[in-house]
Amino acid sequence: MKKVAIIGASGYSGIELTKLIKQHPYLEISGLFVSETSTDKYKNINELYPEVIGTIDYILKPLIAHEFDFINDNCDYVCLCTDHFVSLNLAKKFLSMDKVVVDLSGAFRLENKEYYEKYYGFMHNHSDLLDFADYGLAEWNKNSISSSKLIAVPGxxxxxxxxxxxxxxxxxxxxxxxxxxxxxxxxxxxxxxxxxxxxxxxxxxxxxxxxxxxxxxxxxxxxxxxxxxxxxxxxxxxxxxxxxxxxxxxxxxxxxxxxxxxxxxxxxxxxxxxxxxxxxxxxxxxxxxxxxxxxxxxxxxxxxxxxDNLLKGAASQAVQCMNLNCGLPSEHGLL
Structure with missing residues (x-):
């Protein structure tokens, strides 16, 4: 089993990803995290999404210092369901831990760093990672996704x-x-x-x-x-x-x-x-x-x-990418 941490788990993409990994035969949730300032911290995920009462039971932990140590010791994949600028900085940190980062934001989708100021409203301060990232369109980029350490899930x-x-x-x-x-x-x-x-x-x-x-x-x-x-x-x-x-x-x-x-x-x-x-x-x-x-x-x-914008447009495509990265068929656990 490969262990997965989901950052930004309280959002719509986060809960969909949680559902998919929960029932996946090869992936396992190791922790659900939100920002330190989030009003959702320390809540059970099923308080926010009552449809998972009785099936999913995880506390949303704030991403504070000792949780980074936990992720370092216990996770293979880190999925970022976070704002673009938040992903930009978290990805660098988790890559330094040698984790595979699956980013559902737009922080690493574009090759031209100048576009980030024009279209996203911030300066890209980790432009070295733009060439390092692989675009996660699973049906078209299987080979690069399979060996990637930083996967940019498409919009x-x-x-x-x-x-x-x-x-x-x-x-x-x-x-x-x-x-x-x-x-x-x-x-x-x-x-x-x-x-x-x-x-x-x-x-x-x-x-x-x-x-x-x-x-x-x-x-x-x-x-x-x-x-x-x-x-x-x-x-x-x-x-x-x-x-x-x-x-x-x-x-x-x-x-x-x-x-x-x-x-x-x-x-x-x-x-x-x-x-x-x-x-x-x-x-x-x-x-x-x-x-x-x-x-x-x-x-x-x-x-x-x-x-479905929350599934193929986000969460299930992220699972496809993790499947390929694990050497599995991209549809594994999704059908």
Whole structure:
């Protein structure tokens, strides 16, 4: 059994990760931690999430000095479900203990350190780790994840977009002189657990945000190798992401070539290519699956992709990465 510490365990991604590791046959929770100033410290996790009463029973410990010693002595993996800037500094410390760090924040996803000031609002003071980190898109980066010490779990929106677009890019089907448009909508849980007026359920209407400035735009561009026009929306539902993606294909591309490109996923158990049956949010919520469907007319392709933002967009993808790092199939313990 490999032992896992979860930092920031009281958040939505943290509880989902806790649930997944609790029932995993090869991973074991060694401790759940929150910040020293958190109002959740010393509470039982099932006080915050009553759905796990009777099945999960862990005290949320504040991450104070002697807990670092505990993690050093008792853990193989450290999962950071923390704010980007918090992850930035904690990762360095845990790497110095020779732990494998699985970071669910955006602190190590981008290669260009200048983007952190522009898109994240802070100066990246550990830019040496940007080249050291491996991007945790499990279906595409298996080899690098398998040997990595610092895994940057992809953002939720980029996960959906890249899973839809990378097969087409790999096969050279995209007409690269036309802008790809990614129109995405996420449930309110994507904003995190800390309440503000903007993410109060009664205040939320379907609305766009972050036009031209969202931090996931450079992430999609970097790992696709093509610039996209990305517009996120927030909807008044709890969880799930649905993206409708508009792609101009090369004029010579046939329907059969589109189908063949998505055969890349044919032996990957967590990807369901529905072809012309279009995905829905209800079809993926509470699951680790990526659902991909599409229709074409001439050289215009519309792809629809759906994921659970807290699972494939965060916690279950982190488990996939730990599985690969342990030499297991990426879907181990998730099906």
């Amino acid at each position: 939720c929106y980029p996960t959906a977009a890249l899973m839809a677009l990378k097969p087409l890019k790999k096969c050279g089907l995209i007409e690269e002189n036309n802008k790809i448009i990614v129109n995405a909508v996420s449930g309110i849980s994507g904003a995190g657990r800390k309440a503000t007026l903007n993410n109060s359920f009664c205040e939320v209407s379907l609305k766009p945000y972050g036009l031209f400035t969202h931090r996931h735009t450079p992430e999609i561009n970097q790992y696709l190798g093509i610039d996209v026009l990305f517009t996120p929306h927030v909807g008044n539902f709890k969880r799930g992401i649905l993206e409708t993606i508009y792609v101009e294909l090369n004029e010579w591309v046939t329907t059969e070539q589109i189908e063949d490109s998505f055969k890349y996923y044919q032996n990957m158990h967590l990807v369901r290519v529905l072809n012309k049956r279009l995905p829905t949010i209800d079809g993926v919520v509470g699951t680790p699956f990526v659902d991909i469907g599409w229709e074409s007319q001439g050289n215009q392709l519309i792809i629809v992709v759906a994921i």
